[in-house]
Amino acid sequence: MDSKFNAYLEELGKLDYSKMYNNDFLHTWDKTTDELKAMYIVADALRNLRERNISTRIFESGLAVSNFRDNSTRTRFSFASGTNLLGLQQQDLDESKSQVAHGETVRETATMISFMADVIGIRDDKFIGEGDAYMKEVSESVEQSWRDGILDHRPTLVSLQSDSDHPTQSSADMLYLINEFGGLDKLRGKKVAVTWAYSPSYGKPLSCPQSLIMLLTRFGMDVTLAHPEGYDLMPDLVEQAGKYAKESGCSFRKTNSMAEAFEGADIVIPKSWAPYAAMEERTKLYAAGDSAGIDKLEQELLAQNATHMDWCCTPELMEKTANGKDTIYMHPLPADINGVSCEHGEVANEVFDYHRDGLYKEASYKPYAVASMIFLQKAKDPVATLRALEERGEARWYEA
Amino acid sequence: MDSKFNAYLEELGKLDYSKMYNNDFLHTWDKTTDELKAMYIVADALRNLRERNISTRIFESGLAVSNFRDNSTRTRFSFASGTNLLGLQQQDLDESKSQVAHGETVRETATMISFMADVIGIRDDKFIGEGDAYMKEVSESVEQSWRDGILDHRPTLVSLQSDSDHPTQSSADMLYLINEFGGLDKLRGKKVAVTWAYSPSYGKPLSCPQSLIMLLTRFGMDVTLAHPEGYDLMPDLVEQAGKYAKESGCSFRKTNSMAEAFEGADIVIPKSWAPYAAMEERTKLYAAGDSAGIDKLEQELLAQNATHMDWCCTPELMEKTANGKDTIYMHPLPADINGVSCEHGEVANEVFDYHRDGLYKEASYKPYAVASMIFLQKAKDPVATLRALEERGEARWYEA
């Protein structure tokens, strides 16, 4: 037995995560700290097995249904990869090719796609309140159908980004940090700047920064949230992040200065997002079908954005951080890079390019985060199952 | 060995279904009664294995090609599920992304997608005569290519709905009834109302009611077909249903009164469809490219429909049936539900909601119907193969 793998299993054995079995993964804040820790460990254990060419298939057959209500490359491939790693076949619910528009209820569609679905992954991040509501309804629907004896099992859900949270992204972020710093406990006391940055586009989701402040504070990191006035996140979540910080004995500060947030930071995560109030307004305008209003709002927001073009992650700003240009810079990608994807954006090309490998490594954890969430939802005894997989020792990639 | 499973195999051993091997499943009326019985038993046996977490993979690799020429959710997922259950990977032939429009013959496309296709599933239900003709041509094409030594095997076809028949749907319906009533023999003498119902949309396929009258009469059920004057089904099929009824010693009646059909019924299946004559006319108009004519026909049909808004499955009508509101109500879904998917539709919300679980269970058999059809087309000795699968005892979902 591999010693690193063995250490994972030992650590895992000390945690209580029994409620994850047969449950969903919709928000990190639905989970206990033990459960999150278990999820990171299982992700690393699965990666360890794959890198040793040991198959981690726990399904001989079964579908992993995805429903992307917004474009996606990274998360789409992470879901396809993570589910394939466990033996499932991805099947996309393309609502435009289905009869969903036919007035069918969520409960009905959810049941119809679930007869042989072991997991359902959903991205629905466009409108405030809607993504979370939709996922909850799907979850309750399949739960109901399972209790009613229609489904012989309960397909579990994984959020692939809602309007409030992006758990597979922030979990990949955590896994990257854990592996970079050499352990979850090493993150305690690290200073992180979660900051807004300028983007020439409009209406970017709030879920990434929200997911981060809610997660980093739980593991004892000193988080500074920075954005221009008016670019608030959802107030409930900001309040809860403060509570998490208090509970874990770290700090959670807010500021309207990017420079202040960068000052002495060990990790910087600058990214654009839309003001919460504007997103609420947009949701109402869409509901009312007011396209003139939507256009007007878009113009206003772009104009407002344009007054904050100085919110860019430049080499000068990086100099203010704990380790200068070597300070960890993170982004969920794709970033708006000055002179590459746009004229002025979230980050200077020089900074992005210097951190490219780190950014890509950060992304490389997402398939494992997905697989880990599912694994914990599907394996009654994860320690025993992981051990059995190692003992089974089936080659993922067979070479004589 | 599981006693229920054993009973399935014993029953199966008494039937003659040898001609299903290496053959297609395009219409239920192409099949003998023994063959249909075998298909129901194998569906139940596969379900039994899956519910006992025993893998039913008979393919290590191989494609299941689908071609959906009309929208689909249920059947798309049933085909993906049923083929995945057997170990095949679904591959959709998206004609818009292919070179099919390039003037390529059906024979050529059919051969080109078949080099490693074990099964081909086709939905083509929009125009009278076309779906059946297309499937026949695909079948003959791959047969020819197999005989000519181009294909090393013969991919078999499964109809996922044509303009005349919807065999995977009506087979799911039969499986539901068999399991609800406790056996195929228990269905004999049951009174079934297959009736038209009002829908605010237009041009719904005839294949569902046709599939039902052709199937239920073969198994000794007393079928009443009800629709407003002018909403005839294909006359040949109606005539054949009468013959089937005679052969199996049951009755097949026609009426223009929904209430009459519901009177004393054990099972009611109200659903909208378009008049056969109008569908024939529409096919001609499309062929002639007469879009003004098509629009005019649509308006006429909608107006004609609107004179029959009283054809709705209401609580009052349900009271006329054998068991009142508890009488089995069936629908292939999605239904036009009053106040849910439309203002006035096929069924009152109260009735639909009361029968929701039954309706969803009905749908749950479709993946198994698909898998069973394919299994019988691919296993030379189904009894031995099913027994071997149980003995192999490989877990579908592995847990240590």
Add this chain to the structure above:
Amino acid sequence: MDSKFNAYLEELGKLDYSKMYNNDFLHTWDKTTDELKAMYIVADALRNLRERNISTRIFESGLAVSNFRDNSTRTRFSFASGTNLLGLQQQDLDESKSQVAHGETVRETATMISFMADVIGIRDDKFIGEGDAYMKEVSESVEQSWRDGILDHRPTLVSLQSDSDHPTQSSADMLYLINEFGGLDKLRGKKVAVTWAYSPSYGKPLSCPQSLIMLLTRFGMDVTLAHPEGYDLMPDLVEQAGKYAKESGCSFRKTNSMAEAFEGADIVIPKSWAPYAAMEERTKLYAAGDSAGIDKLEQELLAQNATHMDWCCTPELMEKTANGKDTIYMHPLPADINGVSCEHGEVANEVFDYHRDGLYKEASYKPYAVASMIFLQKAKDPVATLRALEERGEARWYEA
């Protein structure tokens, strides 16, 4: 052990193809003659195993990512089939559903889709220079990400057609000829006419004829390239084909007469393509966004084409060949057939129909060509791995 299979392995053991491991397959001319021979042998060996119902899965899990920047049926299904045969799950990168348009770099997208991708297949054949450049950039990107420790393996590339080469097609062509003539050595001295033919459409890629002249000359066939004046292929490739012919001691001639090329030919391969100069011009017009210019060019090219409607593979022309109507006629399909897919096209229906079976057999080798390329890129010791697969003897299609 099967004697034919054994012969393949013995032959394979004599060749040096070690550099194929962990490498790409972008052009046939990147490969040594030994490497190409190995690829043909492995394709035949995989086909031999499959036809004996022996599983050739070397992957328990893993993705095969495809990116089709142009329509495809044959190659799409060949890639899905060939990768499925090895155990991989195809995952299409649909750029329209991704965030690629978001200004993301090729390097980033390539890395993001590759965390669990074992192979990437790309079709990009529309614009001169672009397809090759894109594939090269993807290859270098994943190589870089692998070296930088971001990817735990190096996904290898297979070209599914660029603007210069169509290696899976020409490899299928070679496999067909090898199997028809009974061995690669039997092809030496055979006379092949690679000729242009009239098509009512415009802008067909040059990659098919280029791929052929570059390949056939390497294996000692006497190649005549025929096209109307002005329909030149890329000059570098034509020159290189001449060098190949010299090296292998055969002839490579050019002519502007279809009849001359057919004279005494053992194999004829008539197909339409666009003039190289016009394709270069078109690429520039697209780059400049000059849609009026593009329309004008299209009209000019169609008019130019129309002056060469006599370039059609007729029964009369076939009479000039070595074996008259029985001389091998090849085409990558779909062909423009007179009176079938168009009024006047590349080939008379009579000729096409007489050769239909051969044409379809030609196509049947493409999935094996794809699988063989990947196999050699993924198996360090292909002989040992093939032998082990035969010994493992797992059924692809399980029947008790």
